[in-house]
Amino acid sequence: MVESLSREVPIINWPLAVKxxxxxxxxxxxxxxxxxxTRNVKSNAVAEEVRRVIELMVDESGEGGEExx
Numbered sequence: 001m002v003e004s005l006s007r008e009v010p011i012i013n014w015p016l017a018v019k020x021x022x023x024x025x026x027x028x029x030x031x032x033x034x035x036x037x038t039r040n041v042k043s044n045a046v047a048e049e050v051r052r053v054i055e056l057m058v059d060e061s062g063e064g065g066e067e068x069x
Contacts, residue, residue, distance in 0.1 A: 005033060010057040012037055014045065 001023070004011050011034035013024035027034040035053050038045050 001027070010034070012053055012057060014038055 001011070003009075011027060013020075013028060013034050013036045015021040015024040015036075021039060024034070024036050024039070028036045035056060037050065037053050
């Protein structure tokens with residue numbers, strides 16, 4: 001996490017256990033520096049959602065985009 005933040009590398013979160021869900025929520029919702037793919041170990045990430053999140057994070061210019069709700 002620290003390395004990604006310091007180098008401005010896009011982060012896609014898929015928290016599985018313990019404090020990962022808290023950290024993921026903090027990065028995505030409070031800091032706005034990542035996108036959460038799914039939240040818990042029982043969640044399935046389908047190919048379409050993975051593609052959507054990757055395309056959101058890196059567009060044609062190589063820059064990350066803004067997530068719109």
